[in-house]
Structure formats: C-alpha cells, structure tokens
Amino acid sequence: MSRAAPIADRATREWQELDSRHFLHPFTDFKALAAEGARIVTRAEGAYLYDSEGRQILDGMAGLWCVNIGYGRKELAEAAYRQMQELPYYNSFFKSANPPAIELARVLAGLTPPQFSRAFFTGSGSESNDTIVRMVRRYWDLMGEGGRKVIISRHNAYHGSTMAGASLGGMSAMHSQGGLPIPDIVHIEQPYWFENGTDVSPAEYGVRAARRLAEKIEEIGPGRVAAFIGEPIQGAGGVIIPPETYWPEIQRICRHYGILLIADEVVCGFGRTGRWFGCEYFGFEPDLMTLAKAITSGYQPLGAVMVSDRVADVLVEKGGEFFHGYTYSGHPVACAVALANLAILRDEGLVDRVREDIGPYLQQRWRDLGEHRLVGEARGVGMIGALELVAHKGTRTFFRNRGEVGLICRDHCFANGLVMRAVRDTMIISPPLVLSRGQVDELFEKAWRCLDLTARDIGLS
Ligand code: PXG
Numbered sequence: 001m002s003r004a005a006p007i008a009d010r011a012t013r014e015w016q017e018l019d020s021r022h023f024l025h026p027f028t029d030f031k032a033l034a035a036e037g038a039r040i041v042t043r044a045e046g047a048y049l050y051d052s053e054g055r056q057i058l059d060g061m062a063g064l065w066c067v068n069i070g071y072g073r074k075e076l077a078e079a080a081y082r083q084m085q086e087l088p089y090y091n092s093f094f095k096s097a098n099p100p101a102i103e104l105a106r107v108l109a110g111l112t113p114p115q116f117s118r119a120f121f122t123g124s125g126s127e128s129n130d131t132i133v134r135m136v137r138r139y140w141d142l143m144g145e146g147g148r149k150v151i152i153s154r155h156n157a158y159h160g161s162t163m164a165g166a167s168l169g170g171m172s173a174m175h176s177q178g179g180l181p182i183p184d185i186v187h188i189e190q191p192y193w194f195e196n197g198t199d200v201s202p203a204e205y206g207v208r209a210a211r212r213l214a215e216k217i218e219e220i221g222p223g224r225v226a227a228f229i230g231e232p233i234q235g236a237g238g239v240i241i242p243p244e245t246y247w248p249e250i251q252r253i254c255r256h257y258g259i260l261l262i263a264d265e266v267v268c269g270f271g272r273t274g275r276w277f278g279c280e281y282f283g284f285e286p287d288l289m290t291l292a293k294a295i296t297s298g299y300q301p302l303g304a305v306m307v308s309d310r311v312a313d314v315l316v317e318k319g320g321e322f323f324h325g326y327t328y329s330g331h332p333v334a335c336a337v338a339l340a341n342l343a344i345l346r347d348e349g350l351v352d353r354v355r356e357d358i359g360p361y362l363q364q365r366w367r368d369l370g371e372h373r374l375v376g377e378a379r380g381v382g383m384i385g386a387l388e389l390v391a392h393k394g395t396r397t398f399f400r401n402r403g404e405v406g407l408i409c410r411d412h413c414f415a416n417g418l419v420m421r422a423v424r425d426t427m428i429i430s431p432p433l434v435l436s437r438g439q440v441d442e443l444f445e446k447a448w449r450c451l452d453l454t455a456r457d458i459g460l461s
Contacts (some may be wrong), residue, residue, distance in 0.1 A: 101330030126160025127290035206243030232278025274355030
C-alpha cells in the first residue's frame with residue numbers, strides 16, 4: 001500500500017482551475033460551473049463530508065441516494081483489497097464466472113422476494129435498465145409475441161441517462177437533447193397527489209393515477225404492450241410517494257393484461273423504506289427489479305437486474321444466445337464489495353433499524369418541518385423525505401418561477417453544512433441509514449434555519 005501514488009495536495013483554487021479546464025461533470029452547465037468553481041470534496045466519515053477548506057457537511061443525500069451504510073467502513077476497503085490481489089478482474093463471457101459474482105447472485109436471490117432466483121450484473125442503474133429493455137423484448141420474442149414491444153413509464157420518472165435509461169425516464173429536458181425517447185417507450189401521469197390530486201383524497205387519486213395505465217394499454221392495443229416500469233417512490237423526480245392504493249391497482253392492471261411489471265429499486269432498494277425493497281413496502285410483486293447504488297453503498301460501481309422465474313425460465317428453457325452484456329458484468333471486486341456491504345446491512349440490522357427506530361424518528365422530526373411557514377407538505381417514509389415549498393401556506397400554490405426558491409434554499413443548506421437537494425421547489429433528503437438521533441436533530445435544526453433564511457430572502461418573514 002505504501003507504494004501507491006499519492007494524489008497531490010493542492011489548494012482549493014488550484015483544484016477548481018484544473019477541474020474547469022479538464023473535467024466535464026455530469027448534469028452540469030459547464031460555463032456556469034467554471035465561473036463559480038466546484039466544491040472539492042476530499043474525504044468523508046460516517047454521515048459527514050469534508051471539503052478542501054476543511055468544512056464539515058452533514059450528507060442528507062447519502063452521496064447520490066447510495067451510501068446507505070455511511071462512509072469510511074473499512075470492511076469494504078478490505079474486501080476490495082483482498083479481491084484485487086486474488087483476482088482483480090475477469091470477465092463473465094465465454095462460459096466463465098468468478099466466486100464473488102456467483103456468491104453475490106446467490107445472496108441476492110435470498111434477499112429479494114421469492115419470485116427471484118437469478119441476477120444479471122451490470123455496472124450501473126442505467127445499464128441495468130438498458131438490459132431490461134432488451135431482456136423484456138427478448139422474452140416476448142421467445143414467447144412468440146414479438147409484437148409486444150412497448151414499455152410504459154411515467155412522466156418525471158428517472159431511470160438513468162443512457163439512451164434507453166433516459167427514454168424510460170420521463171424528464172422532458174433530457175428528451176429534448178439527443179432525439180429521445182427511443183421508439184416504443186411511452187409515458188403516463190405520475191402519481192403526484194400534491195400536484196395532480198387537488199380534488200380527491202390520496203386513496204381515490206392513487207386508483208385514478210393507476211388507471212391511466214389501463215387507458216394507455218387500451219389506446220396502444222394490449223397485444224403491443226410488453227411492460228410497465230416504475231420506481232416504487234420516485235427519487236430524482238422529487239420523492240413522490242404514491243398513495244397506498246396505487247401499486248396494488250398497477251399490479252392488478254399488469255396481471256389483467258399479462259404485461260411484465262418492473263420495479264426500479266435503484267433508490268428504494270437495500271433498506272431505504274425500512275424494507276429491503278420498495279415493492280415490499282408497497283406490497284407488490286414485480287417480474288424484474290433494477291438494482292444499483294446501495295448494492296455496494298456506492299463504494300464500487302455495480303448494478304444488477306433481478307429476473308423472476310417467470311421470465312428467467314423462458315430465457316433459459318427456450319434457449320438461444322442473449323446478445324447482451326458488459327465488460328464489467330460480474331466484476332469480482334465490485335461483487336466482493338457488495339457482499340461486504342450486504343453483510344453489514346444484514347448483520348447490523350440496519351433495515352430493521354430504519355423501520356422501527358431511526359426511520360420513525362426522522363419522520364417525526366421531518367413532519368415538524370411541515371410546520372414551517374414555507375412548507376406546504378412534509379412527506380416521507382423510512383429514510384427518505386420531501387418538503388413542498390409553497391407561496392401560501394395552507395394552499396397548494398406553487399411559486400411563479402418554479403425552481404427558483406428551491407435553489408435559494410439548497411444554497412443556504414450547503415453554506416450551513418447540510419446537503420439537502422432541491423427538485424424544482426421540493427426539498428429532498430435521503431440520508432445514510434446509519435444516522436444517529438443526534439444527527440437527525442442536527443438535520444432538523446439546519447433545515448429549519450435554512451428555511452428561515454430562504455423565507456427572509458424572498459421577503460416572506
Ligand atoms: N434508476 C433510478 C431510480 C435512479 O435514481 C438510475 C436508475 C440510474 O442509475 P445510474 O447508476 O446509471 O446513475 C437512477 C440514478 C439525482 C440523480 O439528481 C439521481 C440519479 C442519478 C443521478 C442524479 O437525483 N439516480
């Protein structure tokens with residue numbers, strides 16, 4: 001280890017200059033960032049980030065919805081170190097496999113709902129969803145129903161940034177760049193009661209939003225529809241938590257028309273809702289699941305598609321080569337790190353802790369933020385939450401320039417040592433599952449102060 005080349009120790013300005021000269025960041029206005037200079041994050045421990053100025057920041061987003069076990073767990077570093085010495089890489093093509101990948105597939109089969117016994121490995125959530133598009137269409141070909149090509153998703157969904165991932169997603173800004181969506185992907189209303197359900201109860205609205213799926217299937221023609229995909233809770237779209245009537249009705253419709261049901265568990269998976277998977281929280285049984293992020297708590301890039309026996313049996317039994325895969329499918333180091341991560345989640349009872357202890361406590365404090373004069377709704381489940389900022393408390397009146405107030409609030413959060421994201425004027429959190437009660441209190445206090453500062457800036461105080 002002592003021979004590892006050290007990364008130079010540079011001053012913040014120097015990092016920022018090099019960054020803007022050489023590094024094109026994802027989802028970034030390059031010119032605006034160059035003018036401002038990036039925040040240089042240098043290390044992290046537990047639930048805290050530290051930047052190049054030595055500032056401590058409470059990470060209310062667990063990186064990017066992924067660092068479920070928190071930062072700095074040596075067990076994962078040791079797993080990577082050991083595996084890199086034993087077998088740093090070998091592919092899973094050409095009739096080859098490696099022990100960590102096989103072991104991880106076995107462990108995932110045990111952790112996921114009973115219909116799943118097989119995993120297809122990828123490098124990310126986007127790659128997993130690309131895999132799903134191809135696998136679903138292949139499944140229907142093998143079933144002799146090759147006309148079933150259409151995959152139905154929701155507006156404002158996020159399923160990744162590759163061509164198929166961004167097409168499945170319902171972000172119009174993303175579709176406007178690069179000629180998306182690709183053919184045979186369509187979108188229906190998202191189950192966003194706060195915005196769309198102003199006239200009915202959440203329960204009634206959940207059924208109404210789900211019925212959009214049946215309407216779309218009838219419009220397209222049932223024989224042309226392959227699958228429906230959804231995040232149990234939409235993450236990047238603004239932590240949109242569907243009413244409890246939604247998913248059962250979606251499942252009923254999928255079963256009625258015989259189409260496959262896909263749960264994108266990239267955000268909800270691995271304990272965030274207090275269950276291992278979001279589909280278990282909402283009580284539905286998907287045919288395929290997209291996994292990534294917290295599968296390694298973000299310590300290594302890794303994704304997977306869980307394939308139910310209904311689908312896998314056809315792929316296996318009806319035979320023929322599936323012409324799809326990645327160099328890093330089943331990467332031994334990423335899989336070894338995932339195994340160490342899942343062992344921590346399981347052995348330390350972190351999912352139960354979210355369900356029974358820290359989740360309810362966070363939600364109690366989060367609901368207290370709902371009392372703030374800027375907040376129209378505080379919602380959340382387990383270790384995920386959203387605040388709707390509104391122009392007039394007690395009404396669902398959004399601000400005129402949607403997104404402006406959210407950004408003001410987000411900037412105050414960063415300046416005050418808290419990562420809390422803004423999606424439009426919805427403030428969102430998704431912190432590590434290992435947060436202590438004291439850290440929940442810290443999150444609450446910082447968030448309240450930043451809401452105050454935001455209210456002052458827009459002349460609401
Ligand atoms: N599905 C879901 C539900 C996601 O949240 C992906 C797929 C794609 O995963 P990869 O590993 O390819 O990034 C994601 C990723 C944001 C943000 O702004 C969210 C994600 C990625 C980037 C930004 O909240 N989620």
